[in-house]
Amino acid sequence: MIPFPKKKVPRDVALKDLRILEREYPNPTTALQYRNPYELLIAVILSAQCTDERVNMTTPALFARYPSPRDLAAAKPHDVEKLIKSCGFFRMKTKSIIGAARALAEQYDGVVPEQREALEALPGVGRKTASVVMANAFAEPALAVDTHVFRVSHRLGLTLGKTPRDVEDDLTALLPKRKWGNATHWLILHGRKICKAPVPRCGECPLNSLCPTPAIIARHRSLPRQPR
Numbered sequence: 001m002i003p004f005p006k007k008k009v010p011r012d013v014a015l016k017d018l019r020i021l022e023r024e025y026p027n028p029t030t031a032l033q034y035r036n037p038y039e040l041l042i043a044v045i046l047s048a049q050c051t052d053e054r055v056n057m058t059t060p061a062l063f064a065r066y067p068s069p070r071d072l073a074a075a076k077p078h079d080v081e082k083l084i085k086s087c088g089f090f091r092m093k094t095k096s097i098i099g100a101a102r103a104l105a106e107q108y109d110g111v112v113p114e115q116r117e118a119l120e121a122l123p124g125v126g127r128k129t130a131s132v133v134m135a136n137a138f139a140e141p142a143l144a145v146d147t148h149v150f151r152v153s154h155r156l157g158l159t160l161g162k163t164p165r166d167v168e169d170d171l172t173a174l175l176p177k178r179k180w181g182n183a184t185h186w187l188i189l190h191g192r193k194i195c196k197a198p199v200p201r202c203g204e205c206p207l208n209s210l211c212p213t214p215a216i217i218a219r220h221r222s223l224p225r226q227p228r
């Protein structure tokens with residue numbers, strides 16, 4: 001595994017990185033398909049440890065059967081499990097989405113709340129899920145840190161944060177609030193396309209000359225191999 005840089009890049013370099021990402025990914029959106037905040041919320045819960053493509057294959061049948069929070073709140077867990085099985089962790093996810101739907105139906109008249117505190121109080125909803133829903137469904141300022149955002153921002157030296165919350169704080173300090181939601185997408189798209197795990201494609205990367213990681217990779221490769 002390639003170690004992350006131990007020092008952050010200067011602020012002006014970090015800002016250049018972000019401007020390049022903004023230029024590279026000018027109209028970023030989530031790959032999850034949804035028609036309303038309820039569908040987005042459920043899709044994001046299902047996307048934990050699962051690809052967006054897989055979630056998009058699963059949700060049409062789920063939402064055809066349970067088109068509103070009230071419908072899903074009344075669902076039998078076994079029926080939901082069958083529909084979402086291919087997303088993995090299906091028992092836990094069934095519990096979360098039925099629980100979230102019940103809370104929406106009972107406490108919010110079937111409407112997804114826009115406030116972070118209310119979202120994070122729903123079953124199966126943590127800070128990252130709440131941020132995705134706030135930014136994409138309600139255009140609220142929120143930056144979500146998933147595995148791509150965590151990895152790419154560390155490789156670029158934008159953060160030394162140990163936790164997603166630390167990374168979020170470093171990234172949001174670099175950007176105006178109106179760009180927080182898009183910045184999530186820039187980093188995710190770059191992580192999927194070029195700055196891949198485990199091996200980034202630095203030769204194809206427009207950030208190459210600013211990024212500390214190519215030098216780390218070069219040093220790493222020149223180290224003598226340990227006998228096994």
Ligand code: SF4
Pocket residue numbers: 155156194195196200201202203205206207208211212213214
């Ligand atoms: S230069 Fe390499 S490590 Fe740095 S952002 Fe680009 S792909 Fe990732």
